[in-house]
Amino acid sequence: MIEAKGLVKDFGPFRAVDRISFTVPKGQVLGFLGPNGAGKSTTMKMLTCFLEPNEGTATIGGKDILQDPLEVRRQVGYLPENAPSYGEMTVSEFLEFIAEMRGFRGKERVVAAERIREICFLGKVWYQTIETLSKGYRHRVGFAQALLHDPPVLILDEPTDGLDPNQKHEVRQLIKNMGKDKTIILSTHILEEVETVCQRVIIIAEGKLVADATPEALISQSTFHNAITLRLSPDKFGASHQASQNIEQYRSSLLRLNGIDRVETSAEQPDMLRVFPKSGKPIFDTVNRFAQEQRLSLSELKVEHGRLDDVFRRITTSPEEVVNPVSQTHQDTH
Numbered sequence: 001m002i003e004a005k006g007l008v009k010d011f012g013p014f015r016a017v018d019r020i021s022f023t024v025p026k027g028q029v030l031g032f033l034g035p036n037g038a039g040k041s042t043t044m045k046m047l048t049c050f051l052e053p054n055e056g057t058a059t060i061g062g063k064d065i066l067q068d069p070l071e072v073r074r075q076v077g078y079l080p081e082n083a084p085s086y087g088e089m090t091v092s093e094f095l096e097f098i099a100e101m102r103g104f105r106g107k108e109r110v111v112a113a114e115r116i117r118e119i120c121f122l123g124k125v126w127y128q129t130i131e132t133l134s135k136g137y138r139h140r141v142g143f144a145q146a147l148l149h150d151p152p153v154l155i156l157d158e159p160t161d162g163l164d165p166n167q168k169h170e171v172r173q174l175i176k177n178m179g180k181d182k183t184i185i186l187s188t189h190i191l192e193e194v195e196t197v198c199q200r201v202i203i204i205a206e207g208k209l210v211a212d213a214t215p216e217a218l219i220s221q222s223t224f225h226n227a228i229t230l231r232l233s234p235d236k237f238g239a240s241h242q243a244s245q246n247i248e249q250y251r252s253s254l255l256r257l258n259g260i261d262r263v264e265t266s267a268e269q270p271d272m273l274r275v276f277p278k279s280g281k282p283i284f285d286t287v288n289r290f291a292q293e294q295r296l297s298l299s300e301l302k303v304e305h306g307r308l309d310d311v312f313r314r315i316t317t318s319p320e321e322v323v324n325p326v327s328q329t330h331q332d333t334h
């Protein structure tokens, strides 16, 4: 449904987007992650015909962004990073105006605007001018204009930015539901959003695509993947020096077991041990057996799933490695 082919964008001597290629099948929700200034918004602007690439091109639903920009715009709903600027219009006037631009006439125009009022929870501010709206509501108006013509492709630049926690939840649910029959690209800095909403993630750093994988595949690259946290019950250690002595003994015994890479302890939490596996292999049985043999009295034994922020930091601070390029077969993983 979306195919980017070697997109390049230069601003003077500065290359903001450097040969980015990917394809998104119908019905997939793809997340763009990357540090500030990585090139996410610039890539989105090229896909939505707001910026012309210096090199490369893209197609949306088979239509080329350079040869057929009008048809591309028809198929795409775009939420740009900045809120709409028609400050003096009321929300209803603005959305009816957008409906007209999108080719709705007469009663259809009002129906389209009202449909979107419900979807984007705009009832409360319907007759208020845009310049007097709070940031979150202004953002919602932007979201509404992107969805108004019910397009098959959505390109959403930080769709939950500035929303309160309840609205973030609502918008994520909405995106998830729409993702069943639309193709969606969204950018975000909220890593948990990627885990809950996206079937696939692309990480961009310094204009380059540095990772393309499912959230699960990325998380499994975390050093915390399958790590185990043990917490001793308070009755196992009285004075803290005794606790740290015990902890040190446990630490060195654990290190002698198979499959264990390292064991972390913490001065702030003297009752805690964190055991890291070699190459992410499960070590639950080994650690559990150890705890039983040593008759450890535990208040916690937790297996870590992995942490996306850990992977994100590693990839975006040394962007030379490309992680797990995924093939199109991921389209049916949701």
Ligand SMILES: Nc1ncnc2c1ncn2[C@@H]1O[C@H](COP(=O)(O)OP(=O)(O)OP(=O)(O)O)[C@@H](O)[C@H]1O
Binding pocket: 011, 016, 034, 035, 036, 037, 038, 039, 040, 041, 042, 043, 081
């Ligand atoms: N019109 C422009 N002229 C010059 N430089 C630009 C222009 N637009 C973007 N840039 C630069 O291109 C780079 C990529 O910007 P872009 O907005 O795509 O980043 P981003 O990944 O969306 O970042 P953020 O997470 O902060 O939104 C930045 O260094 C930015 O300053």
Ligand SMILES: [Mg+2]
Binding pocket: 040, 041, 042, 081, 157
């Ligand atoms: Mg941006």
